[in-house]
Amino acid sequence: MARRPATLDRDTTANVVAERLRDEIQDGSLEPGTRLRQNEIARRFGVSTTPVREAFAQLQAEGLVRIDPHRGAVVFRPTAEDLLEFYEIREALESLAVERTIPRLQPEMVKDLSGLIDKMQRTTDPRKWLRLNDEFHLRLYSPAGMPRLVALIENLRDASTPYIYMFVASRPPGDRANDEHRAILDACVAGDAAAAQAAIHEHLRSAARDLVRFLEPPSDGDGAGTAGR
């Protein structure tokens, strides 16, 4: 059946399913904690269950869903501690990346990155802002010539994206992030590795602080607030 124009199938269906699910998770269409039933997804995309399973596996590898054997897949819902851990790891990783980037940073790349910051400043749509944000960081690290490192960073960023999205959607992006980005870039241009790393630390720390504050509204007397997971 599904005899679709094969031209667009340049990817395997498992990949396209994974891609669409990833988008839906990251922009909040699928909230953390949602249970993903493979039959339902398969029907929804007009495919069979096997590629859906493969897609689940991919997403699990990326940390976006969790699969409990014989029980199914749920959209991953990290705890506040998990998020803090992610950010600490990212501090170490992005610190290394920016250190390696600095000596190889080309002027044209600087211009490029600067343009990205400007564009972010003019963007109000959360989804677009997030995409630009990711693009800025990944492009910034690409001159380091360490593709695995960049991939790891990308994964970690993806894992917390749903929450950042919720946060950014709730209150406007704010200028602070833009200032911090500018500070990072300036330090890189100046060739000052220590300053750039410090700026990254500050950037990530403030983001983590915001996020945790956002996730844990002041008084939550433990209890079974969210029994999920």
Next chain:
Amino acid sequence: MARRPATLDRDTTANVVAERLRDEIQDGSLEPGTRLRQNEIARRFGVSTTPVREAFAQLQAEGLVRIDPHRGAVVFRPTAEDLLEFYEIREALESLAVERTIPRLQPEMVKDLSGLIDKMQRTTDPRKWLRLNDEFHLRLYSPAGMPRLVALIENLRDASTPYIYMFVASRPPGDRANDEHRAILDACVAGDAAAAQAAIHEHLRSAARDLVRFLEPPSDGDGAGTAGR
């Protein structure tokens, strides 16, 4: 204790297939570059092809195999640069882990780790030595209370294990690694984070040096030494 990270469960056959393949890759039974045909593997384990595919996906996520769409899976063969990159990333990650471990290190754990070093010193079997080596590092980092970080480190270690195995199998383990382990542990006991991190750096750097030297026999006029991959 620290059982396998994500989904280890002898329950589903996909996991057991993945586990056995992982072992075979890591101890060299399956050399890097080998093409894995799902029918063959399925027959060999007496299962169907679907769980084999799932197993491939898991191993790809761990960086042990590479899957090209419509072409199949091959055991991953990192280049020398890839290995160097892994080790640089590990320096950052393990550095962070040991820093977080130090304030929480319990005396009994120290005794435990010390025992592991002794056992390694008495071990000549490469496979056993490797297993103890991994165990030492992962146990050392476990008090940090950062499970994701430990999982990342474990993945990176796994990715280079096949090569370390080849190296260790070719020439006896040597005492240097043991001395370095001892130095790391001593610094931790002394509560000297900086010294511990320096020791880790030294440990990883010397390992990386050995590995690269082993992979690239002296005179190789660049060229297409190993066109693989």
Next chain:
DNA sequence: ACATCCGATATCGTGTACGAACGACCGCGA
């Protein structure tokens, strides 16, 4: 009468078998 425990049923994930699609290889022809 209420709560608890237990068992039948339904639902969903897992594994098997088969057909379809794609890429690789070989031989034929110009």
Next chain:
DNA sequence: TCGCGGTCGTTCGTACACGATATCGGATGT
């Protein structure tokens, strides 16, 4: 020698059967 088409092998996708797990209802005991 180089390009082209056919054939084969392998992977990818589908449909179905099995098994495990969760849910709901009923029976039992206090």
